[in-house]
Amino acid sequence: MVELTNEYIEEVVKACRPFASRGKVIDHIPDLDQSHLTNLGVTIVTLDGETYSAGEDQDNFSFQSISKVILLLMALEDFGKDIVFQKVGMEPTDDLFNSISNLEEYGGRRPYNPMINSGAIATASLIKGTTVEERFDRILDFLRKITENDKITMSEEVYNAECKNGARNKALSYFMESTGVLSSQESDAALDLYNRVNSIEINSLALAKMGCFLSNHGRLIGGKKQIIQAENIRTVKAIMLTSGMYNESGTYAVEVGFPLKSGVSGGIVGSVPGRMGIGIIGPAINRKGNSCAGGEALRILSRDLELSLLHDRNVRNL
Amino acid sequence: MVELTNEYIEEVVKACRPFASRGKVIDHIPDLDQSHLTNLGVTIVTLDGETYSAGEDQDNFSFQSISKVILLLMALEDFGKDIVFQKVGMEPTDDLFNSISNLEEYGGRRPYNPMINSGAIATASLIKGTTVEERFDRILDFLRKITENDKITMSEEVYNAECKNGARNKALSYFMESTGVLSSQESDAALDLYNRVNSIEINSLALAKMGCFLSNHGRLIGGKKQIIQAENIRTVKAIMLTSGMYNESGTYAVEVGFPLKSGVSGGIVGSVPGRMGIGIIGPAINRKGNSCAGGEALRILSRDLELSLLHDRNVRNL
Amino acid sequence: MVELTNEYIEEVVKACRPFASRGKVIDHIPDLDQSHLTNLGVTIVTLDGETYSAGEDQDNFSFQSISKVILLLMALEDFGKDIVFQKVGMEPTDDLFNSISNLEEYGGRRPYNPMINSGAIATASLIKGTTVEERFDRILDFLRKITENDKITMSEEVYNAECKNGARNKALSYFMESTGVLSSQESDAALDLYNRVNSIEINSLALAKMGCFLSNHGRLIGGKKQIIQAENIRTVKAIMLTSGMYNESGTYAVEVGFPLKSGVSGGIVGSVPGRMGIGIIGPAINRKGNSCAGGEALRILSRDLELSLLHDRNVRNL
Amino acid sequence: MVELTNEYIEEVVKACRPFASRGKVIDHIPDLDQSHLTNLGVTIVTLDGETYSAGEDQDNFSFQSISKVILLLMALEDFGKDIVFQKVGMEPTDDLFNSISNLEEYGGRRPYNPMINSGAIATASLIKGTTVEERFDRILDFLRKITENDKITMSEEVYNAECKNGARNKALSYFMESTGVLSSQESDAALDLYNRVNSIEINSLALAKMGCFLSNHGRLIGGKKQIIQAENIRTVKAIMLTSGMYNESGTYAVEVGFPLKSGVSGGIVGSVPGRMGIGIIGPAINRKGNSCAGGEALRILSRDLELSLLHDRNVRNL
Structure with a gap:
């Protein structure tokens, strides 16, 4: 097993950066353009509090689908497993993340899981608060706490673009209203909240901290307080494993x-339970929506550091 | 955490047996009928070689879909990851296990994964041997070896029924021939091999041994010989995790x-890496195809023995 | 062949009324309730200007999907065949009238035809006028002209209900915006216009006149002026034949x-080219959305009066 | 309206032949190859017995899907409307002619209509006769009678190719067996009969005679005998209208x-009721499966000779 050092992470970044040319930077998000094509930031925070980082780890880009993890964590805390999974399933799907057909096929009921757009909008309807602003502020506070970064904030520019270009998500939201997944009171607010959370700007360090929080079973590093119940953390990680990419x-x-x-x-957030959190931002994505260079970095890190949950190294023997 | 004893397994069986009444025993398999409705056998074999068992652990029923694990293991050994995953994907699907639509939607190419019928038939085409008999014998030998049970054999009666009632699988096989997944030379033999392997009879002890082999990273308990490469074992377990149920x-x-x-x-085979293999047979299945009592037993075992890969107990800390 | 008289129509109504009990009156349209279950109005207007009518032919109910015929006629006149059929297809579909999946399957492009909801909303975007009100007034004027009834008007109550309960159609409209079928300028207005036209109230006489206008190749009875081009009339009738029910x-x-x-x-509008228009209102509809009593009336009328286009009676011999 | 003469048909052929270059000749039918790309035969037989013909009207190519018309006619005569339409629907579909998904979506029941492959195989199971040979001979006799051509026969070479390349149709047949549309006794025979009928060789004159028989409501020209009941002829023509192309x-x-x-x-068979039959063979087909030059010829003929059922010319006025 390779030793984890800053130099090693630098080598990984160097080796993976060329893979960016296999992808494209999405062109409708205001804070991103083709000039970021070969950017790659990789940060690891271990459970003993060490940070290893390299590349453009200061790049701040919008959260986008990674927000789905935060929405699910908070909905589970706010309403509990039973209510959440009445509104959204926990099964993987072979449909696209922004698919609307599966809502129709599925007899007009729950989205397959909280990691696709429809599922995340449904999850967003289960965040407590009297106004969208209040609900958003609760989410932002939580995110700042677990990343230990009070400067994290939403980009107004990205939010406006999400609203303007958001016809597909509007369609998902109204379709769910038409089938009763969302009430007519919920649909507009849930969509608005979803757009806001997607517009939060974050860098690879914050993502690594977030991953670390998951790996530490819902506690800050060195902290004893269970900020999120361990069972909810396990649930979210299991769903990330079957449906996160x-x-x-x-x-x-x-x-x-x-x-x-x-x-x-x-962006990609990774959680190696008991060991580390990983944060990656590499804006060039492939046709499936995943960072090209970032994906390669994960494959190398997993191999070199023996990170797979199924690897003997990572399994606690009897 | 509960202590693992024979008495504990007996309690689990007692607690779970009533759940059988929520399901039905399938009626087209000759060795099964409604008299087996409340049968439940649960066996655990730990990596240090202990066996814990209760209920109808002597029941011998046909392998059915659990054979997909064996087919995939052998295909990976015979042809390697690259060739196997050119013929079949590794992504979970929301379609039914015997679905044919996904072969058409998917542009007429690979089945989604080796855990659905089409995928397993495609995998069966990648078992080496000059005749179906020879290929089947290689599989049977392998299974006997990893379960340390030379008496395991195929039921002719079940095999004949599989062939007779196998119109759906014939359709899957010929559809794959029509789209080039299988050649016209391969399709009949792959289907025949698939029907044979599905007709192997097995009990909960044999399933637990099989799970133990997976948990021990491809070695027999106490053995040093790597019977299957560790990487192939990891691949199969990862696919079981996202698509096995x-x-x-x-x-x-x-x-x-x-x-x-x-x-x-x-039947259900379970692998808790580094710790144990679990074998269950409870013939009453729910509408999704999973054993009602067996599924409940797994939930209880996972909770009581802290078996989830994502549980702190099961995670090796730094 | 039976002779067409008022008495005959009365007999048809009497024979068909009991079929209403096989269906249900839709419960979300304000002007309709279960008290109308067995209502049935049947009116025939022949091309020589005679009217035959029986039953509740004074019932005024909202247009609903019959509006799709008017929208298509006007869009064809306003923009011509080429532009209309770039936005919407002319192929029948096996999907439901309010299906959204076909918009996704179809590569995110045109709705299959103008007789399903998505297709009609797309068609509505092709009605000329600077405001929704102006566009709606043009449609209403046209409808009043061809039915020779100046009192036809929109029900505000129905319109409000269409807007309030219109989440499914909103989803269709925004989905088409997301795939470029509609621009962000068009989607809201097209949906609003669609909701308005669906809320026009009409009775079986007006429907019969509308059918007669189609049967007379785009001219009023006794009129020489071609109000709609004959080719556009043929196009609309062909699409009604393959996709109207x-x-x-x-x-x-x-x-x-x-x-x-x-x-x-x-409601049902029918056109027997060269012979007559038929208007029917029987609010109890079957699971496919068609009037139970009305459908039976059409089968009887077609048989007794030899109305099928494919019947020798209705074919002009060499 | 243009006058119908041999010279006129020659002009049509000349004008349409270049459209063949937009298509391709299918490469797996033995009697067809790219040398036939620009072939085009057009024959019209009128109900008063005149024949007008031009181009390669002597080309004999296999029947392929046009056989579906003959299968449906005979099944309706053999078993009647009720039994036929319990096994196969009469609704158009937006799926491909060789689609298998619609059999699964449709709850595993009837094919949508008799003009798609699955529907035609189901229809073939409803042709009376004790052996496939006997059933085929009945079909051949019928076809020879209505085309007044005793030389029509099946190409052994095409039949062998249909069997060899028939994996898709095998899949359709076995899938229908798996869902109970066909019994295990029926599926192989129905598929074999279907393959045989598809392999009958025919030219544009025979197709025109066949169309003429339909146009003459089930009687030979000048004949009084009702060979097929008029209602069955109407049924088949209505289904051709909504699903034939x-x-x-x-x-x-x-x-x-x-x-x-x-x-x-x-090949294309056309029926203009009361007026004529049209037979076309132009082997270059477009991506939907229709003859490029032949389709163009139909558009020109319909326009010039005012052949649409919806044209005033073709409508018998009161």
Whole structure:
């Protein structure tokens, strides 16, 4: 097993950066453009509090689908497993993340899981608060706490673009209203909240801290307080494992082997339970929506550091 | 954490047996009928060689879909990852295990994964041997070796029924021939081999041994010889985790949290890496195809013995 | 062949009224309730200007899907065949009238045809006028002209209900915006116009006149002026023939055999080219969305009066 | 309206032949190859017995999907409407002619209609006779009678190729067996009969005679005997109108406007009720499966001779 050092992470970044050319930077998010094509930031925070980082780890890009993890964590805390999974399933799907057909096929009921857009909008309807602003502020506070970063904030520019270009998500939201997944009171607010959370800006260090929080079973590093119940953390990680990487989730389960969630801005959060959190931002994404360079970095890290949950190294023997 | 004893397993069987009444015994398999409704056998074999067992652990029923694990292991050994995953994907699907639509939707190419019928038939085409008999004998030898049971054999009666009632699988096989997944030379033989392997009879002890072999990274208990390469074992377990329990795989990842594969005769094989193998046979299955009593037993075992890969107990700390 | 008289129509109404009990009156349209269950109005207007009528032919119910015929006629006149059929197809579909999946399957492009909801919303975007009100007034003027009834108007109450309960159609509209079928400028207005036109109230006489206008190739009875080009009339009738009766269109082509369009308020417009227009309102609809009593009336009328386009009686010999 | 003469048909052929270059000749039918790319035969037989013909009207190519018309006619005569339409529907579909998904979506029941492969195989199971040979001979006799051509026969070479390349149709047949549309006794025989009928060789004159028989309501020209009941003829023509031209049926209903059925060897049979039958063979087909040059010829003929059922010319006025 390779030793984890800053130099090693630098080598990984160097080796993976060329893979960016296999992808494209999404063109409708204001804070991203083709000039970021070969950017790659990789940060690891271990459970003993060490940080290893390299590349453009200061890049701040919008959260996008990684927000789905935060929404699910909070909905589970706010309403509990039973109510959450009445509204959204926990099964992987072979449909696209923004698919609407599966809502129709599925007899007009629950979205398959909270990691696809429809499922995340449904999850967003289960965040407590009297106004969208209040609900958003609760989410932001939580995120700042677990990343130990008070400067994390939403980009107004990205939010406005999400609203303007959000016809597909509007369609998902109203379709769920039409089938009773969301009430007519819930649909607009849930969509608005979803757009806001997607527009939070974050860098690879914050993502690594977030992963570390998951790996530490819902506690801050060195902290004893259970901020999120351990069972809810396990639930979220299990769903990340089966559904976190869009339609490559099965492949990542085989090739990387620990809970991950990606976003179309090229971010990925990874959690190696008991060991570390991993944060990656590499804006060039492949056709499935996953960071090209970031995905390669995960494969190398998993192999070199023996990170798969299924690896003997990572298994506690009797 | 509960202590693992024979008495404990007996209690689990007692507690779970009533759940059988929520399901039905499949009626087209000759060795099964409604008289087996409340049967439940649960066996655990730990990596240090202890066996704990209770209930109808002597019941011998046909392998059915659990054979998919064996087919995939052998295909990976025979042809390697690259060739296997050119013919079959590794992504979970929301379609039924015997679905044909996904072969058409998917542009007429690979089945989604080796844990659905089409995928397993495609995998069966990648078992080396000059005749179906020879290929089957290689599989049987392998299974006898890893279960340390030379008496395991195929039921002619079940095999004949599989052939007679096998119109759906014929359709899958010929459809794959029509789209080039299988050649016209391969399709009949692959289907025949698939029917044979599904007709092997097995009990909960043999399933537990099989799970133990997976948990021990491809070695017999106490053995040093790597019978299957560790990487192939990891690949199979990862696919079991995301796709092993039909359309409840995501739910089992959350609620049980380790690699499993079920069959419609009510069998389930489970692998808790580094710790144990679990074998269950409870013939009453629910609408998704999974053993009702067996599924409940897994939830209880996972909770009591802290078996989830995502549980702190099961995670090796730094 | 039976002789067409008022007495005959009365007999048809009497014979068909009991079929209403096989269906249900839709419960979300304000002007309709279960008290209308057995209502049935049947009116025939022949091309020589005679009117035959019986039953509740004074019932005024909302247009609903029959509006799709008017929208298509006007869009064809306003923009021509080429532009209309770039936005919407002319192929029948086996999906439901309010299906959204077909928009996704179809590569995110045109709705299958103008007789399903998505297709009609797309068609509505092709009605000329600077405001929704102006566009709606043009449609209302046209409808009043061809039915020779200046009192036809929109029900505010129905319109408000259409807007309030319109989540499914909102989803269709925004989905089409997301795939570029509609621009962000068009989607809201097209949906609003669609809701308005669906809320126009009409009775069986007006429907019969509308059918007669189609049967007379785009001219009023006795009129020489071509109000709509004959080619556009033929196009609309051909699409009614293949797609006018929801997912029973093929069955009606066989059993009735001339252009029809139904709505969920139980209305049906029929056109027997060269001979007559037929208007029916029978609010109890079957699971496919078609009037139970009205459908039976059409089968009887077609048989007794030899109305099928494919009947020798209705074919001009060499 | 243009006058119908041999010279006129020659002009049509000349004008349409270049459209063949937009298509391709199918490469797996033995009697067809790219040398036939620009072939085009057009024959019209009128109900008063005149024949007008031009181009390669002596080309004999295999029947392919046009056989579906004959199978449906005979099944209706043999078992009647009720039994036939319990096994196969009469609704148009937006799926491909060889689609298997619709059999699964449709709850595993009837194929949508008799003009798609699954529907035609189901229809073939309803042809009376004790052996496949006997059933085939009855079909051949019928076809020879209505085309007044005793030399029509099956190509052994085409039949062998159909069997060899028939994996898709085997899949359809076994899938229907698995869902109970066909019994295990029926499936192999129905498929074999289907393959045989598809392999009958025919030219544009025979197709025109066949169309003429349909146009003459089930009687030979000048004959008084009702060979097929008039109602069954109407049923078949109505289904041809809504579903006869693969996924362009709606477009042909609009642009041509009378019952048609095409095959992938480039043949088309057309029936203009009361007026004429049309036979076309132009082997270059487009992506939907319809003859490129033949389709163009139909559009021109329909326009010039005013053949649409919806045209005033073709409508018998009061």
